Amino acid sequence: MPELPEVETVVRDLRPLLEGRRLVRVRAGNKPLRRAWTPKWQSKLTGAKVAALRRRGKWIIIDLDVGNLLVHLGMTGQLTTGAKDRPVASHTHVFVDLDDGTQLRFRDVRRFGSMTLFETANELDAFLAERVGPEPFDVTSAAFRSALAATSRPLKAALLDQMVIAGVGNIYADEALFESALPPTLPACDALPNEVERLRNAIARVLMCAVEGRGSTIRNYVGGSGLRGSYQDEFRAYGRTGKPCYRCGTTIVRIRLAGRSTHYCPSCQKRA
DNA sequence: CCGACGTCCTGCTAGC
DNA sequence: TGCTAGCAGGACGTCG
Numbered sequence: 001m002p003e004l005p006e007v008e009t010v011v012r013d014l015r016p017l018l019e020g021r022r023l024v025r026v027r028a029g030n031k032p033l034r035r036a037w038t039p040k041w042q043s044k045l046t047g048a049k050v051a052a053l054r055r056r057g058k059w060i061i062i063d064l065d066v067g068n069l070l071v072h073l074g075m076t077g078q079l080t081t082g083a084k085d086r087p088v089a090s091h092t093h094v095f096v097d098l099d100d101g102t103q104l105r106f107r108d109v110r111r112f113g114s115m116t117l118f119e120t121a122n123e124l125d126a127f128l129a130e131r132v133g134p135e136p137f138d139v140t141s142a143a144f145r146s147a148l149a150a151t152s153r154p155l156k157a158a159l160l161d162q163m164v165i166a167g168v169g170n171i172y173a174d175e176a177l178f179e180s181a182l183p184p185t186l187p188a189c190d191a192l193p194n195e196v197e198r199l200r201n202a203i204a205r206v207l208m209c210a211v212e213g214r215g216s217t218i219r220n221y222v223g224g225s226g227l228r229g230s231y232q233d234e235f236r237a238y239g240r241t242g243k244p245c246y247r248c249g250t251t252i253v254r255i256r257l258a259g260r261s262t263h264y265c266p267s268c269q270k271r272a
Numbered sequence: 273c274c275g276a277c278g279t280c281c282t283g284c285t286a287g288c
Numbered sequence: 289t290g291c292t293a294g295c296a297g298g299a300c301g302t303c304g
Contacts, residue, residue, distance in 0.1 A: 003297050034280080034299075058298080075298055076282080091282085110281045112298060131299085153275065162299085169297050219284085221297070238297095259277065261295080 002073045004136070004167030005210035006221050006229065007058050010079055013224025015053045017081050017102065018062065023048045025097040028115075033093060034074060035114035044117065045069075045096075057132040057166030067119040070127070074112030076219075080105055080226055109220075133163040136203050145196045148188040155191065155199070156184035157258035168203060170260045171216060171238045176203040178237035181247075183269050184255075184262050195271075209234065237263045 002010070026045045028037045044066060051063040060079065062069040071079060076091075084103040094106035094115050106115050118124035134143055147164045148155075158164050159173040168176070177184050179202035182195055191199070215221060215229035218239070222228060232239075236246050241254040241263055250267035 006297065072298080074281095075296065108281095109283070110296090110298095112280070151274085157275085160298085171297055216297070218297070260298095 002077065002215070002221060003058060003169035003172050004055075004207055005172070005213075005231065006215035006223075007055050007060060007073065007167070008211050009215045009223045009229065010073070011053050011055045011060055011224070013227070014079065014081060014104075017224070018050045018053055018098070018104065021050050022099040023050070023064075023096055024099050025095075027095045027097075029093045031093060031111060033108065033111050033114045034072065035116045037094070037115065038117070041117045044119075056128055057135070057162055058169070059128065059132065061124070067117050068121065068124045069115060069117055070124060071106065071115045072113050074108060074110065074114070076109040077113030078105075078107045078220070078222055080107070080222065080224055082226070131162060132166045133161075134166060136165050136167055136200075136207055139165060139200065141197055141200060144200045145193060148191055148196055151188045153188055154185045154257055155182060155188050156260075156262050158188040159203075160258055160260070165203065167207070170262075171218075171235070172203070172206055172210065174238040174263050175206045175210075175236060178264060178269060179206055181269050183271065184257055184264050186271070237265070239263065 023045050026042045048064040048066040051065060054061050058072060060071040081102050081104045084097060084101055089107055091109045092105050092107040096104040098104060148158055151158055155177060156173055159168050176199060180198040182199055210216060210231040213229055213231035214223055214227065216232040217228035218232055237252060240252040243252055245252055245265040245268060248265065248268045250265050252263055253266050254261055254263050
């Protein structure tokens, strides 16, 4: 469900509610998540103080004085706070009581998400280093160009690769490709330098606008305080199968690429 | 090594 | 109305 803008929104929402708080009690259900929850973490986390909240790619990092909690929302994950006694939604897997009487909850219907504790910063950094590449707002032209030059996969597949660029998922890959008027099927290594630069700028622009709109709510995404996003109203390619292209009027088509639905305009997402 | 593809899981809906 | 195939903001293991 969540890509960079949604994850960033959750982090921004939760930051003022979590930073400086102490964890009073931590409880996890027994249904396994993507990465198994270890029971000993419960005691390890009790009394821990939240130093900071940050995002890396699609990962949420909760820095504590006893280590770092690393959260991934997978497809359907929700991380929210609120009154401890609010009704418990189905598929809620982790409950964290805070010292101000509120409760942080991790809910994930499909359980593709995870919440794990790293006891040292080194372990966390090593874990992230092997699966998260440059942030889209920081990546240099040269780095992005060489990452794309190194693969023959279609552009769409390359954008979904978190080591190529962190935080882009199925929606924003389609939106950025539309914005830069590039075919999703183009082998990444065939993209010309000016095309790569156009794509890099489009990714940053699309993600920035989406963050401003608090992400996209298509199905069940909610921010840290339960608010929905609005960027779904700005989609120009994703989910617009059969509708006219905003640029040229041609019907937007959907194909299967890299195992994912891919939406694009067959007429204007072509090379000059 | 690289890339394509299946799998994990549950719920919703389009289409018969 | 009722059923079911197919699909869903992701990541990773396996196979060729």
